[in-house]
Amino acid sequence: MEEADKIYTGTYSAQDTAKVNSSFVISIDDGPGLKLEQWASDSQDISQVVKALNGIETPDIQLYPTRLQQKQNGCVHQSFRAVFGSTSSGGSLGLVTGSSISWKLVDSYRSGNIGVDEFLFELDAGTGRYVNRSLIVHLTTNPIHPAPATLMRRSTYTLPGLGISVCIFALIIAAWHLLFAGDKWRSIPQKVGLGDVIHSPGPSSYMPNGSPPPFNISAFIPGIPKKQGAYYSKALVIAKTKKEDTAWTESKLEGSDWDVSIYVVDDPTAPLHPPKNKGHEAMVYLTYIIDNYDNLPDIMAFMHAHQFAWHNEEIFELDAVEMLRRLSLERVTREGYMNMRCHWSPGCPDHLRPGVIDEDIGKKEERLIAKAWSEIFPGMDIPQVLSQPCCAQFVLSRERVRTIPRGRFVHYRQWLINTDMRDTMSGRVWEYIWHLVFTGQEVSCPSQNACLCDGYGVCFGGDEEVNYYYRTLWRIRDANDELKKWQEMDGTLDEDARMRLSLDEMADAEPSEDDSQGILLMAEVEEKTSELARLKKEALKKGADPVYRAWAAGRQYKAGDGY
Structure with a gap:
């Protein structure tokens, strides 16, 4: 605390107040983190914005370190995130929201790759001391509805009583939008480090009936298969580009009872297309679930456009048709989620470690998952290991999907739409979190023999x-x-x-x-x-x-x- 007091506390204000009248005060109290007070952006009192949106008379804003660091030009950028609470309601550490505010839209307002609640401090890599910095101010002309244009200005800040010049690298203030999807919550813990979380002292559930917070994975009771020979309604969902050939779905699956839905990602005039061509197949998969949530078939298979691909099961000569023909609908019903690839390589048993600090250049998605985690899964700890067989082809039961609110799938898709992450990498991130979404398991590496035997009827013995x-x-x-x-x-x-x-x-x-x-x-x-x-x-x-x-x-x- 003493070191933090020396480095951070003081009043920050723009040098050119005639053009940018923005300021705030950082202090330290008995609570955790840094206390942010008197926060004004373009003469707007941010506490009044929170009050207007939530009815909170005295909003409490704290900054917590995330321990996410990035080296650049001999300096280290240290990330903090803001947590909005209320001093009049027991000092909850969670983000305060009413029934009409959604935190999932906060990070849709970004400057470069910096979210509304993110503060980046720059320090000298050699001495560990904070050095001269600049401030990016995201201004709005109306605290409720953000202005169409974003004004960014770099200004030098000086801390009183401190012998070194200190400035904030990033402060972004944007207005809050009204909630448009089903998931709502009152208190979302913020990340302190990779895998660490500050827990709210309030109740653990967000609903009066005691149901879990919206981003805890719902419990799934294994399904009971129908009687042998009974009919299952089935949907095959495929993501493709205009150039890719999916004629095999007509010629090879005729008479198989698969209802085929082919989304053309780069053709907005196609009968089926996603709202935006981002995130590879993930955008299509989520769009199908959102659009058909109230009318889902018994079984849904989500696959790529190619009949033959290296990531299909080699035991079936890499043929998607043979995989669909031999697929056990009973196993899908029991499990709720089944990765269509049984072979562990690549992906299992411990492919990704998003909790590590050092970046693995061969696994860029590892670091990206860590950075995006609190945006995709608010309130959930970052796992130490995250693994399943590649490559984003899986089967779901209707019951498994329905245990998750539709609004959460809307949130997932909105993240894909809003993220600044490169298209290939945002899709790669989702390749290794589908199993977490649908099973709650950080590692989903079932026995290869059990998968092949129970899932496809090919039993080797072990x-x-x-x-x-x-x-x-x-x-x-x-x-x-x-x-x-x-x-x-x-x-x-x-x-x-x-x-x-x-x-x-x-x-x-x-x-x-x-x-x-x-x-x-x-x-x-x-x-x-x-x-x-x-x-x-x-x-x-x-x-x-x-x-x-x-x-x-x-x-x-x-x-x-x-x-």
Whole structure:
């Protein structure tokens, strides 16, 4: 506190008050954080803005460090966030909102990449002391409705009684919009550090009936599948560009009962299109849920536009049609959420660690998730690990979706619309949080064998057997690549020699120097391909047994359960 008192406390005011009449006072009291008082922007008293919107007579504003830091030009930018409370209502540390104010729109007002409640202080990277800074003031002409244009001005600030010149890097004040979606809350804890939170001393629930705060993941009771052979209504939701070919959804899925909804992201005249071409497939997925929330089918599959893609299951020759054909609607009903990719790589078991400080250049989404976390999930702690198999293709049950208020999906989509994050990265962020939204689990890496067996009816016996299948498959691929290179260099093989020898025999034989490598490679490919066919045939046979599938999934089987 003593160090903070030396660095921060004092009165801040613009040098050129004739043009920018903005000021505030920072002090330290008995409470946590820094106390922000007498906050005026362009002669507007910000406390009166809060009072007008919420009826709070004496709003209390505190600044808390987020510990998010960024090095730039020999300096470190240290982030703080403002927390709005009320000194007349017990000193709640949460953002004060009434029934008509939504905090989710606060960060839609940004200057560059700085939110309305974010303060960035610049310090010298070598000494750790704060140095001369500049202020960006976001002004409005009306405290209730923000002006169409944003005025930004850099001005130097001086702290009284402090021997060094200090200035704020960012102070942004914007007006508050009225709530337009269903989720409302009174108190949202603010982040102190990655994974740390200041908890409100008030009640933990925001509804009189004791229901959880709106951004706690709702509890989901596993669904009960219909009787074997019963009809399930099904929707296939696909995001595509105008150039991508989705004809396979008509030619290959005919008669499959899948109701196909194809959203064309870059064609606003298309029958189905998202409100904005941002966030890749995430924008489409959320738009479908929002638009159809009151009329959802039993089962919804969310997929990319390609029939064949590297991230589809290799056991099914990367074919989306085969994955849909073999998909267990019963498992989706029980689980509520099922990632369509069973193989753990990439993504599991601990792909992202958003709580770390140092940025991994190979995982840019890791740092971005940390920065965006409190915007997407207000009040939720940042997880230490966040993982699921890639790549944003999954299946949902209607019951699972309906446990989450529609307004929350509106909030998620609004974040995509408002964020300054690059399109590819905002989509990548969502690739690794879908499971959290729908399951509440930070790590969703189910057994590969259970996923394949119970989810698709391909039962190898265990994860080791699954891994052996994949290793063999990948070895065939590598051997084929080696064989292609050899053929380009040395020509054709001696077919008679290849036909006469098995792989084991060739290992001991001494074919001609020209043919030896190629013969061995071709024999290896043939033998391993034959082995894979045998393993898959056996796995499909096991998968036809509902008792075996139940055992693989770790659930009890009752006669007549079906799959």
